[in-house]
Every structure is written in structure tokens, then in C-alpha cells.
Amino acid sequence: MERVSRLRQWLGSEDLAQAVASYCEQGLQVVPCHHPTITVGPGSCCAWVCSCGSPACPTPGEHPVPGHWAGEPMDEPAGIAALWRQDPERNVGLLTGGTFEVLDVPAAFGKAALERCARRGLSGPVVRTGSGRLHLYVTATGMPNGFVPNQPGSGRNGVFWHGEGGWVLAPPSRHMNGGISRWLEPLSSPLPAAHLVLRELLDLQAELCDRAGVPGVADVLGTAGVPGAAAPGRTGR
Numbered sequence: 001m002e003r004v005s006r007l008r009q010w011l012g013s014e015d016l017a018q019a020v021a022s023y024c025e026q027g028l029q030v031v032p033c034h035h036p037t038i039t040v041g042p043g044s045c046c047a048w049v050c051s052c053g054s055p056a057c058p059t060p061g062e063h064p065v066p067g068h069w070a071g072e073p074m075d076e077p078a079g080i081a082a083l084w085r086q087d088p089e090r091n092v093g094l095l096t097g098g099t100f101e102v103l104d105v106p107a108a109f110g111k112a113a114l115e116r117c118a119r120r121g122l123s124g125p126v127v128r129t130g131s132g133r134l135h136l137y138v139t140a141t142g143m144p145n146g147f148v149p150n151q152p153g154s155g156r157n158g159v160f161w162h163g164e165g166g167w168v169l170a171p172p173s174r175h176m177n178g179g180i181s182r183w184l185e186p187l188s189s190p191l192p193a194a195h196l197v198l199r200e201l202l203d204l205q206a207e208l209c210d211r212a213g214v215p216g217v218a219d220v221l222g223t224a225g226v227p228g229a230a231a232p233g234r235t236g237r
Contacts, residue, residue, distance in 0.1 A: 017084035019172055020092055024077050026187070031093030031167050032083050036061040036176045048176060051089070061176050062169060064093060091173035097164035100125075100191055101143065103136040103198070104160040104168070110134030112208075114184075116200050122192040126184040127168075130175020135168055137187070138194035148198065159201060 020030050034051040050060035057063075084090060096102055105113055110133065117123055117136075125137035143163040162168050171181040 016090060016092055016172060017081060017088060019170070020080050020084060021077055023092070023094060023170065024080055028099060029095040030080060031095060032065045033091035033093045033169060033173070034061055034063055034065060035087075035089045035091045036174050037089070050176075051087075061091060061174065064167070065090065089174075092170045093167045093173075094170045096162040096166040096168060097140060097142070099140065100137045101140050101164075101166075101194060102162040102168045103138060103148070103194075103201070104162060105134045105136060105201070106159070107132040107134065109159075109201075109204070109208075110136070113201055113204055116204050117192065117197060120196070120200060122197055122200060123185060123189065124192040124197075125187045125189045127171060127181055128184050129169065129181050130173065130179030131177060132179065134184075135162075136197060137191060138197050139191045140164075141194045143194075148201070 023030055034057075037049060037051045039049050049055065050057040050063075052060075052063070052065075113136070114123075114126065114134065127135040127137075129135060141163065143161060145163050145166040146161055148159040148161050169181055171183050173181045175181070
């Protein structure tokens with residue numbers, strides 16, 4: 001199966017523990033997360049599942065490992081190293097809110113948004129997730145998690161704000177489709193002001209609506225979904 005082959009390519013291809021150690025050195029709080037894995041059923045049939053073991057997992061490979069959440073922030077290198085020795089394939093989550101917040105943007109719209117922000121001098125850290133969505137890191141505002149109102153798309157097709165008490169998957173985390181999160185612009189880049197980036201997104205939406213002659217642009221953008229909440233008020237991707 002293609003997915004099995006892709007999983008084999010992951011093994012040893014990226015050092016998740018090393019990435020986690022680097023995040024800790026930067027003073028960031030890490031959230032150990034579940035990851036994609038395979039299971040063999042009757043007749044040696046392989047299935048792609050979340051490492052949590054639930055066949056009905058709503059956010060496979062993208063939610064925190066129980067017992068290691070915001071109430072127990074992981075920022076001690078020794079503790080982090082022990083967790084990734086237990087399971088070297090754990091995905092890496094970063095808490096949002098204190099140091100930065102993240103705008104989780106659909107792929108097609110995100111590309112146009114990045115170009116627009118670059119022209120305005122608002123470039124900052126950017127991640128392309130394994131699903132192809134873009135994470136735009138911005139200054140912390142204290143806003144809670146939630147979909148951005150009056151934004152391109154709607155519901156799961158829209159822009160999601162990862163704010164206070166939230167989290168995002170960080171590179172080199174793995175996605176269920178076989179993709180790996182990558183930094184397009186490093187985390188060391190200066191954080192742009194959140195309200196300015198959001199204004200550019202809303203202005204871009206208005207321009208695309210005018211160009212398409214429609215009241216919304218979800219169909220024009222061809223947006224992809226974002227994850228459901230892993231727990232009330234806590235989401236990541």
C-alpha cells in the first residue's frame with residue numbers, strides 16, 4: 001500500500017526528538033501528540049489509523065497524548081527526551097497563546113495571503129502542514145480558539161485561529177495522508193502583528209469576492225478542511 005510505503009520512508013527520515021529538543025531550547029512548550037500508524041487486520045490487510053487506537057478517532061494523528069497537555073507543559077529537555085524514547089514517532093505540538101498565535105489557512109487562499117503579506121512587509125514564520133494548509137505565526141493577542149468570522153470559506157473550510165490555550169502540530173510532524181509539516185519561513189523570523197495579518201486576509205477575501213462576483217469564495221478557493229477540536233477549546237493541526 002502507498003501509505004505503508006510512505007510510513008516506512010518516515011522512519012529515520014526526520015528526528016522528531018531532535019526537533020523537540022530544539023523547541024525546548026527556544027523556551028517553547030511542547031505537547032506530545034499521537035501520530036499516524038498502521039495496523040494489520042484479518043487476511044494481513046493493512047489499515048491507516050491513529051496511534052491512540054480508536055478506529056473512530058475524529059482527529060487521527062493530530063491530538064495530544066492524554067496526561068501531557070497544557071496542565072503539564074513540557075519544557076524540560078530531560079522529560080521530553082524520555083517521552084520520545086518511549087515512542088520516537090510521536091507528533092510534535094506547540095502550545096499557542098503565550099509566545100505566539102497561529103492563523104490556520106486553507107492552501108489556495110494561504111498562498112495568495114502570503115504573497116500579499118510579503119508585499120506589505122508582514123512576512124513571518126510559516127509552516128506548510130502535512131495536509132497542505134498553511135500556518136501563519138503571529139503575535140499573541142489573548143484571543144481564544146475559533147473560526148475567524150467574515151473570512152474565506154465557512155466552518156471546516158475556513159480560517160481557524162489557534163489562540164490562548166490552543167496548540168498546533170509543528171514540523172516535522174506527520175499527517176495521515178503521508179505528508180510532513182515543513183517550515184517555509186523559520187520560527188526565528190520576527191512575528192508580524194496579528195491584527196495586521198488578519199486585516200490583509202479579510203481585504204484579500206473582499207477582493208476575491210469582487211473578482212468572482214459571488215458573496216463567498218469557498219468554491220473559488222478550493223479550500224480543504226481543518227481539524228475538529230481535540231477537546232473543548234483546544235485544537236491543533
